[in-house]
Amino acid sequence: MSRRSRYVSPIKKNSSFALNITSMTDMFTILLVFLLQTYSTSEVEVLPVTGLNLPASNSTSNPVLGIKVSISKEFIRIDDKVVAGVKNLEVDAKDVDAKDKNFIPQLFQELDLIAKKADQGPAKEGKILLQADESLPYETLRKVMYTSSMAGFPQLKLVTVVGD
Amino acid sequence: MKKLHIDHNSEFELDLAPLLAVMVKLVPVLLVSSAFVQVMIVETELPQVVTQAIEKQRQDPKKTISLEVSPVGGIKIVIEAAGKSSENLVPLKKDGGFDFPALHNALLEVKKANPEIFQIDLIPENSVPYKDIVKIMDETRKARDLTVKFPVFDEKKGQTVETNYMFPEIVFVNITEG
Structure with a gap:
């Protein structure tokens, strides 16, 4: 069996080469322009609650400070604390007051507690940032309002997303 | 004197490394502060003249305009003044949805006839979806056509100024109803 001798190119271990970074710079420029467009200058950051589709509006008012109340298809929350359940797009019957069908006692207690603790700020002024799913009927919103x-x-303050 | 020779056809490679270094630092900063979903609020930031007019209307409500929203019957614009009321119905579209452009045009006419009114009472039925309520509020607040202006009297300056606000003060009047 004969062994063929292969050609092995000589490798200069100490050689240096210039990396072509033009394409990478192009990519970063595009990325930078895109990020500058989406840069948020709002003083208040409102993070949309997971699983909640906010309605679209042509309003251009930036969010203001307020107590964050959200109504999804499953829960009513104050910040991250669940105060009532939602079933079939309506406030769960067990979370509604038996005498007053529009009254949600747990939500009232939590808000009342916040109002009593507050000395100043949005709680003192009675401001609420309401995030509600676009498919919810007015009846559910009305109970929270x-x-x-x-x-x-x-x-x-009704939280919406930009768009038509 | 020796003449300096310049080769105009020579090529050179631009050093992009410092530019790239700046961009690499900028991108994470912008990524952190970017809002990929732009969230806004429906609020009424009004000029002082409009705020004064609303306040005046609250104190002396000679005329009230209300929108009765029904997913079956459409949107009814009711104007009440001096015990008399007139109605204007904006019917649903053929697909059963609300006719928002027709509502906007109807409200423009109402505003032209009543330029001193800035408040509107919203009375949606229980089954009206939230997204439709927000759209109705959008159609109600401002005239879409920026050339359309409504006169409002500035009492401080004693002159008439123009605004494109129609009914920025929206009140849900049936919240406490059973």
């Missing part, structure tokens, strides 16, 4: 106003939060 009613309870909030009873707890001393009559200023409701």
Whole structure:
């Protein structure tokens, strides 16, 4: 069996080469322009709740400070704390007051507690940032609005996304 | 004197490394502060003249305009003044949805006839979806056509100024109803 001798190119171990970074610079330039466009200058950061589709609006008002109340298809929350359940797009019957069908006692208690603790700021001014799923009927929203106003939060700011 | 020879056809490679270094630092900073979903709020940031007019209307409500929203019957614009009321119905589209452009045009006419009114009472039925309520509020607040202006009297300056706000003060009047 004969062994063929292969040609082995000589490798200069100490040689240096110039990396072509033009294409990478192009990519970064595009990325930079895109990120500059999406740069947020709003003083208040509102993170949309997972699984909640906010309605679209042509409003251009930036969010203001407020107590964050969200109504998804499953829960009513104050910040991350669940205060009532939602079933079939309606407030769970067990979380609604037996005498007053528009009143949600747990939501009232939590908001009332926040209002009593507050010395200044959005809680004192009675501001609520309401995030609600676009498919919810007015009946569900109305119960939250009613309870909030009873707890001393009559200023409701409806959170929406930009678009038509 | 020796003449300097310049080769105009010579090529050179631009050193992009410092530029890339800046971009690599900028990209993470912008990534952190970027808002990929732009969230806004439906609020009424109004000029002082409009705010004064709303306040005046609250104190002396001679005329009220309300929108009765029904997913079956459409949107009814009700104007009440001096015990008399007039109605204007904006029917649903053929596909059963609300006719928002028709509502906007109807409200433009109402505003032209009542330039001193800035508040509107919203009365949606229980089954009206939230997204439709927000769209109705969008159609109600401002005139889409920026050339359309409504006169409002500035009491401080004693002159009439123009605004494109129609009914920025939206009140849900049926919140406490059973």
